[in-house]
Amino acid sequence: MMAWAMRGFTLGVALLVALTSWALSAWLPWPGALLAALLLAVVIHAAVVALGFALARLLTDRGGPAGPPGWLAAMPKEIYLSLRNMYLDIPWRHRWPIRMPARARGAVLLVHGYGCNRGIWRDFDTWLAARGWIVAALDLEPPRADIDGFGAQVAAEAAALALRTGHPRVTVIAHSMGGLATRAALRMAPGAPIGHVITLGTPHRGTWHARFGRGECAAQMLPDSPWLCDLQTAETPAVASRCICIASHHDNIVCPVDRALLPGAAASLVVARVGHMALAHDAGVRAFIEERLAALHAPEAVESDAA
Known part of the structure:
Protein backbone atom coordinates (compact mmCIF):
# COMPACT_ATOMS: atom_id res chain seq x y z
CA MET A 1 0.00 0.00 0.00
CA MET A 2 2.78 2.43 0.93
CA ALA A 3 4.66 1.56 -2.25
CA TRP A 4 1.67 2.44 -4.42
CA ALA A 5 1.09 5.69 -2.55
CA MET A 6 4.71 6.72 -3.05
CA ARG A 7 4.59 5.71 -6.71
CA GLY A 8 1.68 8.09 -7.15
CA PHE A 9 3.57 10.81 -5.31
CA THR A 10 6.67 10.23 -7.44
CA LEU A 11 4.67 10.43 -10.65
CA GLY A 12 3.01 13.62 -9.41
CA VAL A 13 6.42 15.19 -8.73
CA ALA A 14 7.61 14.05 -12.16
CA LEU A 15 4.61 15.80 -13.73
CA LEU A 16 5.37 19.01 -11.82
CA VAL A 17 9.01 18.83 -12.94
CA ALA A 18 7.87 18.38 -16.54
CA LEU A 19 5.50 21.36 -16.33
CA THR A 20 8.17 23.51 -14.69
CA SER A 21 10.74 22.60 -17.32
CA TRP A 22 8.19 23.42 -20.04
CA ALA A 23 7.62 26.84 -18.49
CA LEU A 24 11.37 27.47 -18.16
CA SER A 25 11.96 26.44 -21.76
CA ALA A 26 10.71 29.89 -22.77
CA TRP A 27 14.03 31.26 -21.46
CA LEU A 28 16.33 28.23 -21.51
CA PRO A 29 17.16 25.45 -23.98
CA TRP A 30 15.18 22.34 -23.03
CA PRO A 31 18.11 20.42 -21.45
CA GLY A 32 18.87 23.43 -19.27
CA ALA A 33 15.19 23.90 -18.44
CA LEU A 34 14.85 20.25 -17.40
CA LEU A 35 18.00 20.41 -15.28
CA ALA A 36 16.81 23.61 -13.60
CA ALA A 37 13.42 22.04 -12.85
CA LEU A 38 15.07 18.96 -11.32
CA LEU A 39 17.40 21.11 -9.23
CA LEU A 40 14.42 23.12 -8.00
CA ALA A 41 12.68 19.92 -6.87
CA VAL A 42 15.82 18.80 -5.02
CA VAL A 43 16.22 22.20 -3.37
CA ILE A 44 12.60 22.16 -2.15
CA HIS A 45 13.08 18.65 -0.75
CA ALA A 46 16.34 19.67 0.93
CA ALA A 47 14.65 22.73 2.42
CA VAL A 48 11.94 20.57 4.01
CA VAL A 49 14.58 18.27 5.53
CA ALA A 50 16.55 21.31 6.72
CA LEU A 51 13.43 22.65 8.47
CA GLY A 52 13.17 19.32 10.30
CA PHE A 53 16.76 19.70 11.46
CA ALA A 54 16.14 23.29 12.55
CA LEU A 55 13.12 22.24 14.60
CA ALA A 56 15.07 19.34 16.11
CA ARG A 57 17.87 21.66 17.15
CA LEU A 58 15.41 24.10 18.70
CA LEU A 59 13.73 21.31 20.68
CA THR A 60 17.09 19.92 21.76
CA ASP A 61 18.33 23.30 22.96
CA ARG A 62 15.11 23.83 24.91
CA GLY A 63 15.07 20.30 26.31
CA GLY A 64 18.35 20.39 28.21
CA PRO A 65 22.12 20.71 27.82
CA ALA A 66 23.28 21.22 24.26
CA GLY A 67 24.88 18.20 22.64
CA PRO A 68 28.02 18.20 20.52
CA PRO A 69 28.08 20.28 17.32
CA GLY A 70 27.18 18.51 14.10
CA TRP A 71 23.69 19.46 12.89
CA LEU A 72 24.98 20.80 9.57
CA ALA A 73 27.32 17.82 9.13
CA ALA A 74 24.37 15.42 9.46
CA MET A 75 22.25 17.11 6.81
CA PRO A 76 23.83 16.10 3.44
CA LYS A 77 23.58 12.34 3.96
CA GLU A 78 20.10 12.65 5.43
CA ILE A 79 18.94 14.66 2.42
CA TYR A 80 20.42 12.10 0.04
CA LEU A 81 18.87 9.13 1.87
CA SER A 82 15.47 10.78 2.17
CA LEU A 83 15.49 11.46 -1.57
CA ARG A 84 16.54 7.88 -2.29
CA ASN A 85 13.99 6.38 0.06
CA MET A 86 11.11 8.55 -1.13
CA TYR A 87 11.64 8.27 -4.88
CA LEU A 88 13.37 4.90 -5.27
CA ASP A 89 13.53 2.50 -2.32
CA ILE A 90 9.98 2.79 -0.94
CA PRO A 91 8.04 2.90 -4.25
CA TRP A 92 10.20 0.65 -6.43
CA ARG A 93 12.70 -1.42 -4.39
CA HIS A 94 10.57 -2.77 -1.53
CA ARG A 95 10.23 -6.29 -2.89
CA TRP A 96 13.29 -8.31 -1.97
CA PRO A 97 13.44 -11.99 -0.95
CA ILE A 98 14.50 -13.35 2.39
CA ARG A 99 18.30 -13.51 2.60
CA MET A 100 19.42 -17.07 3.39
CA PRO A 101 23.23 -17.44 3.65
CA ALA A 102 24.61 -20.93 3.35
CA ARG A 103 25.91 -21.09 6.93
CA ALA A 104 23.57 -18.95 8.98
CA ARG A 105 24.56 -17.49 12.34
Missing part, protein backbone atom coordinates in the same frame (compact mmCIF):
# COMPACT_ATOMS: atom_id res chain seq x y z
CA GLY A 106 21.02 -16.54 13.32
CA ALA A 107 17.81 -14.93 12.08
CA VAL A 108 17.11 -11.20 11.96
CA LEU A 109 13.77 -9.51 11.31
CA LEU A 110 13.84 -5.89 10.07
CA VAL A 111 10.94 -3.62 11.03
CA HIS A 112 10.58 -0.20 9.38
CA GLY A 113 9.17 2.99 10.82
CA TYR A 114 6.42 5.51 10.12
CA GLY A 115 5.59 6.36 6.51
CA CYS A 116 7.96 3.75 5.11
CA ASN A 117 8.07 0.11 4.04
CA ARG A 118 10.69 -2.61 3.86
CA GLY A 119 12.37 -0.78 0.97
CA ILE A 120 14.29 1.42 3.44
CA TRP A 121 16.38 -1.62 4.40
CA ARG A 122 17.92 -1.97 0.94
CA ASP A 123 21.72 -2.28 1.28
CA PHE A 124 21.35 -2.97 5.01
CA ASP A 125 19.80 -6.35 4.24
CA THR A 126 22.66 -7.45 1.99
CA TRP A 127 25.19 -6.07 4.49
CA LEU A 128 23.74 -8.34 7.19
CA ALA A 129 23.45 -11.34 4.87
CA ALA A 130 27.08 -11.00 3.81
CA ARG A 131 27.99 -11.47 7.49
CA GLY A 132 26.02 -14.69 7.78
CA TRP A 133 22.64 -13.56 9.06
CA ILE A 134 19.30 -14.72 7.72
CA VAL A 135 17.43 -11.50 6.98
CA ALA A 136 13.70 -10.96 6.50
CA ALA A 137 11.47 -7.91 6.69
CA LEU A 138 7.80 -7.00 6.62
CA ASP A 139 5.56 -4.14 5.57
CA LEU A 140 3.42 -2.69 8.37
CA GLU A 141 -0.04 -2.20 6.86
CA PRO A 142 -2.13 -0.14 6.62
CA PRO A 143 0.37 2.69 7.10
CA ARG A 144 -1.76 4.88 9.41
CA ALA A 145 -3.17 2.15 11.64
CA ASP A 146 -2.56 1.82 15.37
CA ILE A 147 0.76 0.54 16.68
CA ASP A 148 -0.83 -2.39 18.52
CA GLY A 149 -1.99 -3.70 15.15
CA PHE A 150 1.55 -3.36 13.86
CA GLY A 151 2.75 -5.23 16.94
CA ALA A 152 0.53 -8.19 16.07
CA GLN A 153 2.09 -8.24 12.60
CA VAL A 154 5.61 -8.18 14.04
CA ALA A 155 4.84 -11.06 16.42
CA ALA A 156 3.34 -13.14 13.59
CA GLU A 157 6.25 -12.45 11.25
CA ALA A 158 8.79 -13.34 13.95
CA ALA A 159 6.99 -16.64 14.56
CA ALA A 160 6.92 -17.41 10.83
CA LEU A 161 10.63 -16.62 10.47
CA ALA A 162 11.57 -18.80 13.44
CA LEU A 163 9.51 -21.67 12.04
CA ARG A 164 10.97 -21.32 8.56
CA THR A 165 14.59 -21.09 9.65
CA GLY A 166 14.58 -23.40 12.64
CA HIS A 167 16.08 -20.74 14.89
CA PRO A 168 14.17 -20.63 18.20
CA ARG A 169 14.74 -16.92 18.70
CA VAL A 170 14.74 -14.04 16.24
CA THR A 171 16.52 -10.73 16.78
CA VAL A 172 14.50 -7.74 15.65
CA ILE A 173 16.24 -4.66 14.31
CA ALA A 174 13.70 -1.86 14.21
CA HIS A 175 13.88 1.69 12.93
CA SER A 176 11.90 4.53 14.49
CA MET A 177 8.24 3.54 15.05
CA GLY A 178 9.19 -0.07 14.30
CA GLY A 179 10.77 -0.24 17.74
CA LEU A 180 7.46 0.72 19.37
CA ALA A 181 5.66 -1.86 17.23
CA THR A 182 8.10 -4.50 18.49
CA ARG A 183 7.60 -3.47 22.11
CA ALA A 184 3.86 -3.74 21.46
CA ALA A 185 4.45 -7.24 20.08
CA LEU A 186 6.26 -8.25 23.28
CA ARG A 187 3.40 -6.85 25.36
CA MET A 188 0.58 -8.63 23.52
CA ALA A 189 2.47 -11.82 22.65
CA PRO A 190 5.08 -12.43 25.37
CA GLY A 191 5.64 -15.92 23.99
CA ALA A 192 6.65 -14.62 20.53
CA PRO A 193 10.07 -15.94 19.47
CA ILE A 194 11.73 -12.52 19.78
CA GLY A 195 14.97 -12.83 21.67
CA HIS A 196 16.28 -9.27 21.57
CA VAL A 197 15.40 -5.97 19.96
CA ILE A 198 17.82 -3.41 18.54
CA THR A 199 16.15 -0.06 18.01
CA LEU A 200 17.45 2.75 15.80
CA GLY A 201 16.05 6.20 16.48
CA THR A 202 12.91 4.82 18.12
CA PRO A 203 10.81 7.45 19.95
CA HIS A 204 10.58 5.40 23.14
CA ARG A 205 9.48 8.53 24.99
CA GLY A 206 7.65 10.05 22.03
CA THR A 207 8.57 12.72 19.52
CA TRP A 208 7.24 16.23 18.97
CA HIS A 209 7.54 15.71 15.20
CA ALA A 210 4.63 13.24 15.38
CA ARG A 211 2.36 16.30 15.33
CA PHE A 212 3.07 16.53 11.61
CA GLY A 213 2.05 12.91 11.01
CA ARG A 214 -1.34 11.51 10.20
CA GLY A 215 -3.15 8.47 11.49
CA GLU A 216 -3.58 6.79 14.84
CA CYS A 217 0.04 5.65 14.99
CA ALA A 218 1.27 9.25 14.71
CA ALA A 219 -0.94 10.34 17.62
CA GLN A 220 0.37 7.43 19.68
CA MET A 221 3.94 8.64 19.23
CA LEU A 222 3.32 12.06 20.77
CA PRO A 223 5.24 12.64 24.02
CA ASP A 224 3.25 11.39 27.03
CA SER A 225 0.45 10.07 24.81
CA PRO A 226 -1.98 7.73 26.58
CA TRP A 227 -0.75 4.85 24.44
CA LEU A 228 2.91 5.41 25.36
CA CYS A 229 2.03 5.75 29.04
CA ASP A 230 0.04 2.50 28.93
CA LEU A 231 2.92 0.72 27.19
CA GLN A 232 5.43 1.88 29.80
CA THR A 233 3.12 0.93 32.65
CA ALA A 234 2.49 -2.55 31.27
CA GLU A 235 6.13 -3.39 30.59
CA THR A 236 8.28 -5.22 33.09
CA PRO A 237 12.01 -4.54 33.52
CA ALA A 238 12.64 -7.84 31.74
CA VAL A 239 11.35 -6.34 28.48
CA ALA A 240 13.69 -3.35 28.61
CA SER A 241 16.61 -5.68 29.39
CA ARG A 242 16.04 -7.35 26.00
CA CYS A 243 16.37 -4.04 24.19
CA ILE A 244 19.45 -2.31 22.79
CA CYS A 245 18.99 1.34 21.84
CA ILE A 246 20.85 3.32 19.20
CA ALA A 247 20.30 7.07 19.06
CA SER A 248 21.88 10.19 17.63
CA HIS A 249 22.53 13.61 19.10
CA HIS A 250 21.55 14.98 15.68
CA ASP A 251 18.43 12.95 14.89
CA ASN A 252 16.17 15.29 12.93
CA ILE A 253 12.99 13.43 13.92
CA VAL A 254 13.46 12.05 17.45
CA CYS A 255 14.92 14.63 19.80
CA PRO A 256 16.32 15.36 22.31
CA VAL A 257 18.45 12.24 22.26
CA ASP A 258 17.09 10.81 25.52
CA ARG A 259 13.71 10.28 23.84
CA ALA A 260 15.30 7.49 21.80
CA LEU A 261 16.73 5.73 24.87
CA LEU A 262 14.77 3.21 26.92
CA PRO A 263 15.46 3.18 30.67
CA GLY A 264 16.78 -0.22 31.72
CA ALA A 265 17.93 -1.20 28.23
CA ALA A 266 20.68 -3.82 28.05
CA ALA A 267 22.98 -1.47 26.12
CA SER A 268 22.89 1.84 24.30
CA LEU A 269 24.92 3.64 21.66
CA VAL A 270 24.67 7.38 21.09
CA VAL A 271 26.34 8.74 17.96
CA ALA A 272 26.78 12.24 16.59
CA ARG A 273 26.45 13.86 13.16
CA VAL A 274 23.98 11.19 12.02
CA GLY A 275 20.40 11.90 10.95
CA HIS A 276 17.29 9.79 11.45
CA MET A 277 17.36 7.72 8.25
CA ALA A 278 21.16 7.63 8.20
CA LEU A 279 21.35 5.61 11.42
CA ALA A 280 21.14 2.32 9.51
CA HIS A 281 23.89 3.44 7.14
CA ASP A 282 26.42 4.83 9.61
CA ALA A 283 29.67 2.84 9.85
CA GLY A 284 29.89 3.17 13.63
CA VAL A 285 26.29 2.04 14.08
CA ARG A 286 26.83 -0.96 11.82
CA ALA A 287 29.98 -1.97 13.69
CA PHE A 288 28.04 -1.81 16.96
CA ILE A 289 25.17 -3.87 15.52
CA GLU A 290 27.60 -6.47 14.20
CA GLU A 291 29.23 -6.74 17.62
CA ARG A 292 25.94 -7.01 19.48
CA LEU A 293 24.50 -9.60 17.10
CA ALA A 294 27.60 -11.76 17.49
CA ALA A 295 27.28 -11.58 21.28
CA LEU A 296 23.53 -12.22 21.32
CA HIS A 297 23.75 -15.27 19.06
CA ALA A 298 26.96 -16.75 20.47
CA PRO A 299 25.07 -19.57 22.28
CA GLU A 300 23.40 -20.56 18.98
CA ALA A 301 26.79 -20.77 17.27
CA VAL A 302 28.12 -23.02 20.03
CA GLU A 303 25.10 -25.32 19.79
CA SER A 304 25.44 -25.46 15.97
CA ASP A 305 29.11 -26.40 16.16
CA ALA A 306 28.39 -29.08 18.76
CA ALA A 307 25.71 -30.59 16.55
